[in-house]
Amino acid sequence: MIQTQHRADSVIVLDFETTGLSPNMGDRAIEIGAVKLTNGEVVATYQQLMNPGFRISGFIESYTGITNQMLAHAPSNDEVMADFAHFIADTPLVAHNASFDKRFLDAEFERIGVNYPQNFACSLLVARRLIQEAPSHKLGELVRYKNIEHDGTFHRALADSQMTAKLWLLLVEDLRAKGIAQPNFHLMQTIGKTSKHAVDKLLRQHHATI
Template structure:
């Protein structure tokens, strides 16, 4: 299967529109269920981290002062990802920071909702899970933690494990050979009861091409 990049940001807050900046990024590259690449770095955006965020992520102002500049890290991350499809847990959050940090470099982000979301997909596939936080879904699927929660690489590793489980379950439940990125994007926008029809329509459209 084509490689796919699972990303996670740690940040100073919830919204780049409110002046919040990224403090750490991690990328885990999957080919099928196999991890074939990793990228991780703290980054210094020149924005102070509040005591609440420091306690939440474990990332301190002292750590950030010693980190490379955000522009340098994001340029390297963008080159590492290249044109690979992107996935994140609660992807709307990560997509905002990905776009905002790249915009500061003068790099265009990808148009539209091009980042697949393991949270939205989990809502459709596992309604019985109850909680759709990454940690809760990891417990539900018995995915082992990869380090401290709310650090970028640990969360990206768990999200990659969740993505692998999602793609496997789609193949098994719906009797299809693959669950490519474009199908994931289609399913996360579909009502849960419409998933079989959405999958059928996706593969019919491929055969018609």
């Protein structure tokens, strides 16, 4: 398992585009994008469409810009997810609204018998605690609120994971500005699970122990 002292700025940030909201309802992933950060620097990216084996709805085509024609020439989910398992190895994972992406990652990996350490943190939950004044904590709204650089592309997996990675590093920098010189991954997970009113106390306690 990952050590709890793993650096918060050395993670893989991922995002799925899917055919719907729940793998329990038969929905599948149709695209995955990921950014690998090492010591706060982007060292690798991953992006791949995948063919779920059935046609996607017109709504999903319109929402994502991913068409049935594009997916017809894409490799299968099993092939892509086996490759992605090698990409992530045992690196901690981050996603915006991570419960959604984790459901699909778990479901796709279960289909091919892949186990992974399941060390996940949610940038949405951390942002709710550290950027409490933001009017919304949706990814696009946070990107605009914090003036995060982007190319205007939303709801494509790599573009969203790139924006989430920038947001994640901004959150790490926010902790450094609060006096925590090297935030670790476990702290980020803990912040996401802490009530808004208790965050300052948590950070003071953490600062006192380092």
